[in-house]
Amino acid sequence: MVGLEVNGRPCRVTIDPRLSLLDLLRDRLGLTGAKKGCDHGQCGACTLLVDGRAVLGCLTLAARLDGARVTSIEGLAPDAEDGGALHPMQQAFIDHDAFQCGYCTPGQILSAVALIAAEPHPDDARIREHMSGNLCRCAAYPNIVAAVHAAADRMGGA
Template sequence: MTQHEGITRRGLLGMVGTAAAAATVPLGGGSAAAQPDTGEVTVRMTVNGTATSLTADPRVTLLDAVRERLGLTGTKKGCDRGQCGACTVHVDGRRVVSCLTLLATLDGASVTTIEGLADGDRPHPLQRAFVDQDGLQCGFCTPGQIMSAAAVIAEGRARTDDEIREQMSGNICRCSAYPGILAAIRQARTEMR
């Protein structure tokens, strides 16, 4: 069902901010191929730089695909309804809630999850900043917060505190580490310039 082709595409992806430019990895393109016998669909996409092929029920969301089928459990399911932001990942450089993104729509897409954000062993500036500024407590919403923050900074929408607060309001943190998250985004924003 799951097949990792093991081709590293990291070189194509580059930094988050420029990921969109290298997003459409030519893996066949077009819509997902339907499997007439089973009703399943086959999707070829790049996940954290690795070309990946998945054949699955068309109801499978990107969230369940990365967690249950690729074993990438860093992306969290907080509500499964697009109401909390814990499942935020990047698709072709854009932040999306993976619980509302169907796997079947992602043929040819490039997906980055929290596991693909670091540069090898070197944590992403946001990952360091969240620790430095204590932008987390239980840590469950943290991957989604960091993925959203990376995109918000790349989009140039982290210019003021109020703008950060507004742009990050789709990511709920019940521990309410918001002041630390704000400080972390300020810190990383400087480093990511």
């Protein structure tokens, strides 16, 4: 049994000790925003926030997260589905056309949110370095850098 907070809601589930956080969210909790890309920790499509830090969901054992706060892309702006505002990073990705196919976008956004939380106003080189673990097959990288800068300004370093 593991107890954690997922997108602001308490969650207690009995799990196999080998279950990844990604599989827990997608298969057991129905949160399919994080994508299963390579399933080897090499593409970043499964990036999630655990206690505010970016982690690869496919490599993170859910059993090790008892008491942790997990945020998936669905929890970043929980009121958006009901007409509320998107998170500034989500809006910046839209405004700067920072995605094409969209498969990597949830992981890209959550990685960028973690970066701005740790480093409120990174330069281009730092953004590229931090985001290097998130692969985009469509090559939207210049737009992603622009979106991260714009969101950093909107977030005020929060």
